[in-house]
Amino acid sequence: MKAVSAPSPTGATPEPGAAQVTGTHDSPPATHLPRATYRLQLHRDFPFAAAQKALPYLARLGVTDVYLSPIWASTPGSTHGYDVTDHAAINPELGGMAGLRRLAARARDLGLSLIVDFVPNHMGIQGGHNPYWEDVLTHGQASRYAHFFDISWQPLKRALEGKVMLPLLGDQYGRVLERGELKLEREGGRFFLRYWERRLPMSPRSLALLLSEVAPRLAQSVGESARSELASIARSAASLPRSTSPDLTDEDRAGRAQEMEVMARRLDVLAEASGPVRSALDAVVAAYNADPARLDTLVSEQNYRLAFWKVAAEEINYRRFFDINDLAALRMEDPRVFAWAHGLLFELLRDGTVQGVRLDHTDGLYDPAGYFQALQLGAAEALGRAPAGAGQGGAALDRGELPLYVVAEKILEPGEHLPQAWAIHGTTGYDFLAQLGGVFVDAGAEEEMTSIYRRFTGDREGYGEQLYRGKQLIQRVSLPGEVNVLAERLEALAETDLGARDFTLSTVRAALREVIATFPVYRTYIRADGSREPGDDAKIAHAVRDAKAHNRQDGSPLDPSVFDYLHSVLTLQAPDEDTRAAYARFTLKFQQLTGPVTAKGAEDTAFYRYARLLSLNEVGGDPALFGTPPRDFHAAARERAERWPHAMLAGSTHDTKRGEDTRARISVLSEMPQTWSAYLSAWLPVLRALQTRTDLGLAPSLTGIYTLLQNALGAYPLDGHLEGFTGRLNDYMLKASREAKLSTSWAAPDEDYEAALAALVSGLLADERFCAGLAELHGRISPYGAQNGLSAALVRLTAPGVPDTYQGAEGWNQSLVDPDNRRPVDYARLGRVVGRLEKKHDVDVARTLLGNYEDGGVKVMLTWAALRARQAHRELFAHGRYRPIEAGKYLLAFAREHGDEVAVTVAPRLTFSLTREKTPWALGETWGNRRLSLPAGTYENALTGETLRVRGGNVPVAKVLENFPAALLLKR
Numbered sequence: 015m016k017a018v019s020a021p022s023p024t025g026a027t028p029e030p031g032a033a034q035v036t037g038t039h040d041s042p043p044a045t046h047l048p049r050a051t052y053r054l055q056l057h058r059d060f061p062f063a064a065a066q067k068a069l070p071y072l073a074r075l076g077v078t079d080v081y082l083s084p085i086w087a088s089t090p091g092s093t094h095g096y097d098v099t100d101h102a103a104i105n106p107e108l109g110g111m112a113g114l115r116r117l118a119a120r121a122r123d124l125g126l127s128l129i130v131d132f133v134p135n136h137m138g139i140q141g142g143h144n145p146y147w148e149d150v151l152t153h154g155q156a157s158r159y160a161h162f163f164d165i166s167w168q169p170l171k172r173a174l175e176g177k178v179m180l181p182l183l184g185d186q187y188g189r190v191l192e193r194g195e196l197k198l199e200r201e202g203g204r205f206f207l208r209y210w211e212r213r214l215p216m217s218p219r220s221l222a223l224l225l226s227e228v229a230p231r232l233a234q235s236v237g238e239s240a241r242s243e244l245a246s247i248a249r250s251a252a253s254l255p256r257s258t259s260p261d262l263t264d265e266d267r268a269g270r271a272q273e274m275e276v277m278a279r280r281l282d283v284l285a286e287a288s289g290p291v292r293s294a295l296d297a298v299v300a301a302y303n304a305d306p307a308r309l310d311t312l313v314s315e316q317n318y319r320l321a322f323w324k325v326a327a328e329e330i331n332y333r334r335f336f337d338i339n340d341l342a343a344l345r346m347e348d349p350r351v352f353a354w355a356h357g358l359l360f361e362l363l364r365d366g367t368v369q370g371v372r373l374d375h376t377d378g379l380y381d382p383a384g385y386f387q388a389l390q391l392g393a394a395e396a397l398g399r400a401p402a403g404a405g406q407g408g409a410a411l412d413r414g415e416l417p418l419y420v421v422a423e424k425i426l427e428p429g430e431h432l433p434q435a436w437a438i439h440g441t442t443g444y445d446f447l448a449q450l451g452g453v454f455v456d457a458g459a460e461e462e463m464t465s466i467y468r469r470f471t472g473d474r475e476g477y478g479e480q481l482y483r484g485k486q487l488i489q490r491v492s493l494p495g496e497v498n499v500l501a502e503r504l505e506a507l508a509e510t511d512l513g514a515r516d517f518t519l520s521t522v523r524a525a526l527r528e529v530i531a532t533f534p535v536y537r538t539y540i541r542a543d544g545s546r547e548p549g550d551d552a553k554i555a556h557a558v559r560d561a562k563a564h565n566r567q568d569g570s571p572l573d574p575s576v577f578d579y580l581h582s583v584l585t586l587q588a589p590d591e592d593t594r595a596a597y598a599r600f601t602l603k604f605q606q607l608t609g610p611v612t613a614k615g616a617e618d619t620a621f622y623r624y625a626r627l628l629s630l631n632e633v634g635g636d637p638a639l640f641g642t643p644p645r646d647f648h649a650a651a652r653e654r655a656e657r658w659p660h661a662m663l664a665g666s667t668h669d670t671k672r673g674e675d676t677r678a679r680i681s682v683l684s685e686m687p688q689t690w691s692a693y694l695s696a697w698l699p700v701l702r703a704l705q706t707r708t709d710l711g712l713a714p715s716l717t718g719i720y721t722l723l724q725n726a727l728g729a730y731p732l733d734g735h736l737e738g739f740t741g742r743l744n745d746y747m748l749k750a751s752r753e754a755k756l757s758t759s760w761a762a763p764d765e766d767y768e769a770a771l772a773a774l775v776s777g778l779l780a781d782e783r784f785c786a787g788l789a790e791l792h793g794r795i796s797p798y799g800a801q802n803g804l805s806a807a808l809v810r811l812t813a814p815g816v817p818d819t820y821q822g823a824e825g826w827n828q829s830l831v832d833p834d835n836r837r838p839v840d841y842a843r844l845g846r847v848v849g850r851l852e853k854k855h856d857v858d859v860a861r862t863l864l865g866n867y868e869d870g871g872v873k874v875m876l877t878w879a880a881l882r883a884r885q886a887h888r889e890l891f892a893h894g895r896y897r898p899i900e901a902g903k904y905l906l907a908f909a910r911e912h913g914d915e916v917a918v919t920v921a922p923r924l925t926f927s928l929t930r931e932k933t934p935w936a937l938g939e940t941w942g943n944r945r946l947s948l949p950a951g952t953y954e955n956a957l958t959g960e961t962l963r964v965r966g967g968n969v970p971v972a973k974v975l976e977n978f979p980a981a982l983l984l985k986r
Contacts, residue, residue, distance in 0.1 A: 046127055046369040046419055047439075047660050048079035049888060050811070050881055051818045055083045055668055055836050056105075057093045062113035066120050071845040073124040074852070076881025080121060081129040081372065081818060083668065085114060086358075089138045089340075093836060094668065095131070096374060097138025097341060100145065101355040118367040129370035129419070132359060134385065135378035137162075140340035142213055147342060149271070151178065152215040154257030154317030158267045162351050164333035164343045170502050174331050176258040178318045181326030181339055182212060191306040196320070198302045198309060200295055203282030207313065209320070218274040220315045221281075222251035224298055231294040240288050247277050247284075257317050324761070330495040335378065336610045336618075337492035343606075347380040352388055360396035363418065370419035372442060372662075377424065377537050377609035380602055384541065386420065386437040387411065393418035411437055421662045421816075425613070427535045428636050432658065433547045440654075440661020443818060444634025447664045449650050450809055451629060451677055452642025453906055454802040454923050456684040460640035463684060466691045467626040470698075471717040477638040480624045482564070485531040485615030487755060492614055496607050501526055503600050507583060510593070514579045525561070525576045526604075529584075532560035536609040542598050544586050554584045621671060622754035625721045627684060628728070629677040633669055641684070644906050644923075648898035651908065655814035655896040663810050666820040666827050666835070673827035673835060674820075676728035678806060679799030683724070685926040686795075693791055694723070700784050704777045706770035713770035714747075715757060722747055722775065729828045730792045732800070732868040740779045744772055746830040797934035798926040800826075800867050801979055804876055805921035808957075808980050809906060811880035812919045814896050824877040825870030847874045855879070857958040860978045864935065876957055880982055883917065883956040887984065890915040901946055904928045904936070905971065909948075916985035918948060920974055935979045941971040953983040 052072050054065050065080070072080060084095030087103040095105065104111045118128055139147040146159040154160070154176060155167055168175055183190050190196050190209070199206045199213070205224060207214040225248035232241065254273060255266050285292040302309045313320060321329070326339050335341035345351050362368040371389070376382045387410050394400040394417040411417075413434075420438045426445040468474055489497050501523035508514035508522060534557060538550040558581045565572050581587075584601050588594035621631040630637045654661055665674040672680070683690045701719055705712040714722075726743055751758050751771055758764040778784050803826065811817045820827065822839035825847075829835035851859070855875070863872040884891045894910035894917070901907040904924055910917045922928070925936040933940060945968045953962045958978050962969065974981050 045417055047892070048127065048129065048370060048419060048816050049884055049892065050077045051079045051081040051129060051662065051816060052077040053081045053083070053667070053818055053820045055821055056085065056095060056108050057083075057836075058091065058107040060838070061107065062109035062117040066117045068841045069117075069120050069124055069126060071841050071848065073126055074845070074848050075819075075824060075878055076885055077126070077819065079127045079129050079370065081370075082131060084131045084133055084374075086133070089140050089143055092138070093833060096133055097140065098133050098136075099138050099143045101133075101137075102358050104358075114362075115367065122366075127369040128367065129372055130359075130362075130368050131372045131374060133374045134344065134346050134355065135375045136335040136341045136343045138340060139342045141211070142215075148215050151180070151316075151318050152217060152274070153267070153270060154178070154217070156255060156257035156259070156262055156267055156270050158264070158271060160267075161348055162344060162354075164345050166331040166499055169329075169331045170498065171329055171331075174319055174329070176317070178332060179321055179326070179330050180214075180318045181321045181323045181330060182209065183320055183322050186322050187320055190320075191310060194303070194306075196309065196313070198299050198312065200299050203278035203280065203285065205299075207316070214316075214318070214320075216312075217257065217316050218251055218270070218277065219254050219256070220251075220312060221277060222248050223312065223315065224302075225251065225281075227298045227301070228291070228294045231297050233290045236288065236290045240284060240291055243280065243284050244291065247280050250277050326495070327492055327761075328494045328498070331499070333496065333606070335375065336614055337488075343378065345380070346385060349388075352385075352392075356389070356392055360392050363393055364396040371421075373420060373422045373438075376422045378606060380606060381541055382422075383433065383436055383539060386422070389420065390416050390418055390437045413437065419660070425536055425634055428639060430535050431549075433539060434657065440658035440815070442667070443662040443664030443815070444667075445650075446654070446661070446810075446813070446815065447667075447670070447674075448632060448635035449642050449647050450665075450806055450813075451632060451635065451674075451681070452639065453644060453647050453809075454678060454681040454806065455627065455630065455641035456924055456927065457641035457643065459684045459687050462687040463627055463640070463690075466687055466694070467720065470694055471625070471715075471720050473624075473717055475624075477620065477624045477626075477636070480620040481616055482531050484619035484623065485533075485611050486527060487619060488611050488614040489527045489530060491755075491761070493607070493611060496610075497523060497526060497530075500600075500604060500607060503603065504580070504583065507596055507600060508579065510596075511579070514576075517573075517576050517579065521572060521576055522580070524572055525580050528561035528564055528572075529557045529577070529580060530608050530611050531615075532564065533557045533608045533612065534560075536612045537605045538584075538608075540584075540586065540598070540601050540605065542595075542602065544594065544598065551585050554581060617671075618753050619755060622721070622750050623717070623756065625717055625724065627680065628672065628721065628724045629680040632671055632677065633667070645898075647906065648896075648908065651813050652896045652898070655894075659814055659893065661815045663813060663815040663817045664820070665806060665810050665818070666823045666829070667818075668820070668832060668835060670835065671831050672725070672728060673829035674806060674823060675799070675803040675826045676725070676828045676830065678802035679730075679795055679828075680724050680728040681802055682795040682798045682926055683727075685798070685924055689791075689794075693787060696787060697723070697784055700778065700781055701774075704774045704781075706766075706773060708766050708770065710757065710767075713757065713767045714751065714774055718747070718751055718754075718757075718771065719774070721750055722778075725750075725830060726779075726788060727791060727795070728799075729830055730788065731828065732796060732826055732870070734868070740776055742830060742834055743779070744775045746834065747771055747775055749831060794931065795926070797867070798929075800872075801922055801925045801936065804873060804980050805906065805923060807873060807876055808880060808919060808982060809921050811877065811884070812891065812910065812917060812982060813908070814894075814910075817884075819877065824874050826873060844874060847871050848878055851875055851878055855959060857960050857977050860958045864978060876980065879956050883982055883984060887915055887917060889913075890917055899947060901971070902944055904944075905946070907946060914985075916949065916951075916983075918953070918981070918983040918985075920946065920971075920981040920983065922975070922979055925979070936975065937979055938972050938976045941975060944971040945969065946971050946974055948983070949985070952986045954986060956982040956984055 084098060085104055086098045087100040087105050088095045089097040089099060104114050121128055137144055142148055146162055149159050150157040165178055197208045199208050205216050254270055285295055333343035379385050390411045397417050399417045416437055421440050421442050422438050424441045501519055504522045505519045508517045534553055538553055540546040540550055558577050562574055562577050583597045586594050586597045588597050617633055624637055725746060752760045757767045863875050890910055890912040894912035897909040897911060899907040899909060906921045906923055908919055922936045928936050929940055947968045948964045950964050950967060
């Protein structure tokens with residue numbers, strides 16, 4: 015993939031052009047590397063102007079970069095921006111280009127840089143707002159943008175050949191027609207099909223069919239010139255090249271689009287000038303709308319096939335983002351698509367508006383490694399830093415000369431490593447988030463917590479079984495169309511192999527499902543030339559071995575040799591070069607499917623089914639792993655320091671299932687299993703009384719109730735303000751139950767179950783006995799959950815990497831899954847806290863804030879102080895080596911060392927167990943005679959301003975944590 019620059023502009027019928035951005039650099043700048051980022055979620059109620067107002071506060075907080083959610087034009091009203099409708103335009107709802115420039119200018123004035131979230135995998139196609147998709151619907155394969163989207167134009171279903179399936183109808187197609195819900199409309203010289211609020215474009219060739227019925231309806235008084243013009247337009251429409259013509263050139267496609275515009279203008283002029291022509295056109299429209307059979311004839315002439323939305327999963331013929339019909343996947347491996355999609359981004363880099371990029375869902379790309387290289391080469395050219403020979407013969411940049419700061423959203427399974435050759439600076443931090451979160455779980459309580467969960471819910475299945483079943487379900491219910499396309503390709507390959515030609519389509523489909531369901535990672539990274547990442551072959555072999563085992567457990571319905579054949583295809587073991595190339599094409603497509611199946615099967619299914627300890631059910635984590643031993647955390651941190659020192663470190667994101675402090679509180683349950691069990695027993699009579707008996711049993715399920723109780727405890731507001739809490743939990747539980755897909759789902763909502771669920775949530779939070787117990791348990795865990803939150807924040811802000819603070823998470827973040835985690839942030843209040851710290855910050859202030867920890871000021875203080883330390887010791891935190899400090903069971907401690915500079919992080923863990931609930935905070939004498947090994951010298955605690963002198967190579971922990979339950983010691 016070679017980076018070039020030729021973006022197309024936005025508009026109803028986009029034409030080739032260039033984004034209107036200018037700017038140059040006098041000399042090539044050095045690569046910008048952020049030291050600390052802050053994520054802002056932009057939408058029309060929090061646009062660029064609102065973000066601009068928050069910038070002074072963020073600068074005072076101490077971050078270096080503002081990390082923006084997608085800024086590109088997206089579906090109107092989008093609350094997240096990931097449904098991009100035009101990569102070549104800035105979202106007008108956010109303030110457009112002018113608003114972005116004002117934001118960037120103000121950021122520069124304050125010494126801040128901008129990182130933008132870029133979405134290379136897909137586009138939003140909902141509601142007719144994407145001009146490129148609308149052009150494809152209009153012209154089909156003859157569209158100038160047909161190559162943008164990953165569409166199977168020759169699917170197994172013959173009725174879809176040459177068409178795009180549009181699963182947007184609310185009922186069967188025939189019923190929709192009979193009810194008159196689908197209508198023909200005319201606007202000037204254009205015709206459209208309308209289904210409720212959705213207006214669909216029509217093929218220009220169908221204009222000939224419509225106009226052929228206009229002439230007979232013209233009054234005798236209509237002159238010859240009008241009749242001739244009408245006939246001429248009809249001939250022009252009829253003579254357009256067919257969209258399915260195999261020999262269409264780019265010139266043909268452009269000419270077809272231009273001719274359509276000309277015809278529309280001519281017909282518009284004619285209709286405006288002639289009342290009889292206008293009346294005849296409207297009469298034809300009315301006639302079609304009055305006759306469903308005639309309207310069906312017209313609809314069948316279009317380049318799309320309208321369908322009931324429920325058939326999408328099985329028959330859809332365009333690749334989607336996961337199973338979302340309104341997000342169509344892009345063919346970013348096509349250099350033309352890459353050039354268009356990145357043209358504006360490169361201009362923003364060139365003129366200094368943007369300094370870094372976060373990449374969304376890169377596992378969905380055909381060739382992630384090739385994409386990263388193309389992105390860096392394009393950025394190098396934009397920034398005037400292109401190395402000699404770049405873009406020629408596949409010249410690549412090595413990690414040491416990357417011109418653009420790039421982090422990629424990549425979920426790493428436990429033990430999986432980020433490919434070293436990727437031209438990025440690391441991940442967005444989900445791996446770190448999971449590793450750190452596990453530190454605050456007491457691994458020794460696994461057996462007891464598992465027993466409590468099983469006794470309460472009756473669920474005996476482990477997470478592995480839930481994951482396997484979830485991935486199988488997703489393949490059968492959510493993504494069967496994508497599996498079918500792969501199966502058809504595999505069967506075609508098998509037809510050319512004498513040893514595999516007898517494998518039927520159903521056989522290879524079943525084998526594919528088994529291998530995907532047992533795949534141990536999101537995807538492998540085999541490339542078209544056969545190169546691959548170390549371990550890819552082993553991962554494939556692992557999946558095939560497990561698939562065979564499942565097949566044996568099921569009574570061996572499949573011949574084991576089909577798995578051997580699939581293994582040879584996926585590892586490109588071919589008898590000749592042509593076959594190897596065919597295997598590679600299949601494998602690259604296979605790799606694009608395993609990620610979505612795993613994400614949907616795990617994060618959006620199994621995570622909501624398996625509820626043993628919900629703080630572990632987080633993006634990037636594995637709920638089967640009960641906690642992270644400190645030695646494992648240290649090993650991962652040391653590796654990150656050596657290999658990925660600029661990777662992002664996340665605590666909360668827009669995608670996390672729960673906010674960092676919600677998880678921190680739930681983790682305390684692992685330290686008190688017997689207490690937790692006692693509360694469950696006390697609540698059970700109330701819970702049973704609130705369940706509703708349905709045809710399928712009691713609702714909601716006990717697993718659903720177990721999920722509710724943990725979330726209610728984790729999200730219970732620390733400030734005690736319960737307004738809206740019932741509504742938040744109701745919204746969460748509805749989403750959680752639908753994602754679990756056990757008793758209700760998004761595709762098939764069960765109204766009775768959902769009503770029973772809402773009744774239980776509302777009834778439970780109105781029950782005095784339950785609420786008293788919940789408040790009591792909340793009070794018992796709160797300081798220990800807060801301790802976990804403070805310790806986790808300190809580790810994130812000082813460990814190797816670039817710490818990211820999600821909006822508002824410098825204070826307590828007790829959010830639930832989106833959209834709960836996108837609630838407004840009170841920056842004025844946070845600014846006042848920082849303002850007071852700027853005036854005075856010492857141990858007394860720290861103790862006062864700790865005493866009032868419920869308001870979150872103490873976490874703001876810790877964040878502010880740690881970020882100030884990072885600013886004062888830039889090289890230390892950017893390049894300092896990582897040295898674990900052995901500190902016993904109840905501390906996570908490490909040193910960052912660079913030259914003579916030393917910073918020591920001391921973060922307590924499992925303090926409920928340590929204190930035995932006798933004191934809320936692990937301070938002073940609580941630590942007994944435990945000691946911490948430190949190099950001799952004088953240190954200042956950045957969190958309190960206290961001075962600590964170390965002699966003899968160690969110091970009592972009681973002294974380090976005498977006044978505040980965490981420490982960041984900076985050696986003088």
